[in-house]
Amino acid sequence: MLLAGFPPERELPADALEMPHIRRFLEGWGRPGDVGVVALDDAHRPLGAAWARILDEPLLRDDRGAPVAEVAVAVDERARGRGIGTALMGALAEAAGAVGHRELSLTVSARNPAHRLYLRCGFQLVSEGVHGLVMRRPLR
Numbered sequence: 001m002l003l004a005g006f007p008p009e010r011e012l013p014a015d016a017l018e019m020p021h022i023r024r025f026l027e028g029w030g031r032p033g034d035v036g037v038v039a040l041d042d043a044h045r046p047l048g049a050a051w052a053r054i055l056d057e058p059l060l061r062d063d064r065g066a067p068v069a070e071v072a073v074a075v076d077e078r079a080r081g082r083g084i085g086t087a088l089m090g091a092l093a094e095a096a097g098a099v100g101h102r103e104l105s106l107t108v109s110a111r112n113p114a115h116r117l118y119l120r121c122g123f124q125l126v127s128e129g130v131h132g133l134v135m136r137r138p139l140r
Contacts, residue, residue, distance in 0.1 A: 024055055025072050033069065035099050037091040039084050048075035050088040052096050052104055060105040060126065060136055068136060069096060071106040073114075085114065089121040097139040104137045 036051030050073035058067030071092065075084045096104055106123065108115045109132040119125075123135040 025051065025053065029053075033099055033101065035069075035092065035095045035101070037088055037095055039075075039079075039088055041079075046076070047079040048073070048084045048088055050074075050092040052092060052101065058105075059107060059134060060103075062103055066102075068103045068105040069101045071104050073106075085117045086121060089117070093122070093137065093139055102139055104139065105135065107132045107134050109133070 031053065034051070034053045036049060038049045039047040041047050050071060052069040052071045054067045055070050059070050060068040062068055071089075073085065073088055073092070075088070093104065104123075105126075106118065108118060110128065112132075115133055115135075118135050118137075121137065123137040126134045126136050128134070
């Protein structure tokens, strides 16, 4: 999870688990609608994970005014460039649709090369601001 909360070139701070933008994805995990997927190597070691949940302060709302689940994704640095992120995003979209989500949203720094992955995975740019690119992906 921590890898998803910081730019790839930035070292993780010692208090990363206590930072609000990380805690909002962790606290109370297992609520209705929380969904996640994990990629494992042949030895069952994690290569990456992607998860989505409705946050107290949603990034976006759908056309009915309902909050859109926000995505966090992380791929271990050694596993990048091998299609893990694409597989995770596809599996997450399928799992999210199965629990009733109609869309997914995320925010990513324009400097983060992962924004190209999100475009390839069906996310559309909604806006660009101080906190980065805001994107959404319809699921149905």
